[in-house]
Amino acid sequence: MSGLSREGIEGLRNPLARVVEVHGALTSTQERARELARSGTPHGSLVIAGVQTGGRGRLGRHWGSPAGGLWMSLVLRPEFEAGFAARITQTAAVGVARALGEVGVEVRIKWPNDLLAGGKKICGILAESMVRNATGPAKVPRLEYVVLGVGMNANLDPEDLRVRDREVTTIRSEVGHDVDLLSLLRALLSNIDDELGRIEDFEAVLEEWRNLNCTLGEEVRVRRFGETVEGRAVDLTPEGALLLATPGGAVELFEGEIEQMVREPRLESGD
Ligand code: BTN
Numbered sequence: 472m473s474g475l476s477r478e479g480i481e482g483l484r485n486p487l488a489r490v491v492e493v494h495g496a497l498t499s500t501q502e503r504a505r506e507l508a509r510s511g512t513p514h515g516s517l518v519i520a521g522v523q524t525g526g527r528g529r530l531g532r533h534w535g536s537p538a539g540g541l542w543m544s545l546v547l548r549p550e551f552e553a554g555f556a557a558r559i560t561q562t563a564a565v566g567v568a569r570a571l572g573e574v575g576v577e578v579r580i581k582w583p584n585d586l587l588a589g590g591k592k593i594c595g596i597l598a599e600s601m602v603r604n605a606t607g608p609a610k611v612p613r614l615e616y617v618v619l620g621v622g623m624n625a626n627l628d629p630e631d632l633r634v635r636d637r638e639v640t641t642i643r644s645e646v647g648h649d650v651d652l653l654s655l656l657r658a659l660l661s662n663i664d665d666e667l668g669r670i671e672d673f674e675a676v677l678e679e680w681r682n683l684n685c686t687l688g689e690e691v692r693v694r695r696f697g698e699t700v701e702g703r704a705v706d707l708t709p710e711g712a713l714l715l716a717t718p719g720g721a722v723e724l725f726e727g728e729i730e731q732m733v734r735e736p737r738l739e740s741g742d
Contacts, residue, residue, distance in 0.1 A: 474652040485660040489515035498525040501620045504544035508616040514548035539627030544620040553612040556600040557711035562670045565679045566663035573658045576645045579685035591640035595622045695727035
């Protein structure tokens with residue numbers, strides 16, 4: 472895989488790359504990372520594939536993963552309670568947005584897990600958590616592990632992704648040249664690690680998320696569990712849920728397929 476080797480990645484000495492696997496091709500780095508997590512691999516285990524033959528997106532969708540992308544999954548064993556799990560996607564999104572900024576791509580975060588450049592998807596994030604049964608006197612459920620997948624459209628052309636239902640872009644097409652995947656990975660790991668370090672003080676992450684997002688203030692339609700909710704996206708809650716103002720009152724959403732509705736043109740007054 473161009474520019475990425477296990478030795479090179481280990482040389483980054485990043486706490487999120489303590490155990491590294493680099494594969495030419497895999498069904499899905501998410502599945503491999505989950506296998507490793509189940510067999511006890513430590514926090515900071517990283518799986519990368521040059522090509523995924525069965526890459527998965529959110530809601531069980533297919534994720535096209537041809538050569539040239541950065542397809543990776545991290546095993547995290549965060550020390551915080553399971554109630555914070557919903558914050559992980561947004562926290563990682565802030566880290567990924569900062570990393571993309573460092574390689575010259577300005578992005579916006581579309582709730583819950585998309586990174587958009589010029590309105591087109593350039594990266595998707597998939598956080599899957601396993602909760603440990605509550606033990607001890609406090610009986611607070613903890614996280615056993617989280618598999619954090621990042622699908623970055625890097626050194627390829629948008630057409631290579633064969634996505635027909637929405638507009639996508641790639642780093643190559645945004646900056647006009649290929650990027651060094653090891654430098655991109657260094658930026659991703661160090662920014663994700665920094666942001667995860669602030670997850671318990673979520674207000675700081677939230678502040679950054681609010682500055683980087685393109686969802687708040689929009690009229691949206693969200694499909695989840697077979698129903699549709701419409702309203703105005705007003706905020707992200709401290710739990711990591713999207714807060715919608717709907718005609719029936721406030722609704723908090725942790726998951727869903729979001730569509731931004733076209734605004735009615737405002738009538739200009741003459742004065
Ligand atoms: C989404 O936007 O729906 C999330 C996409 C996540 C894709 C990444 S690519 C690396 C990892 N392996 C997978 O099979 N999926 C994630």
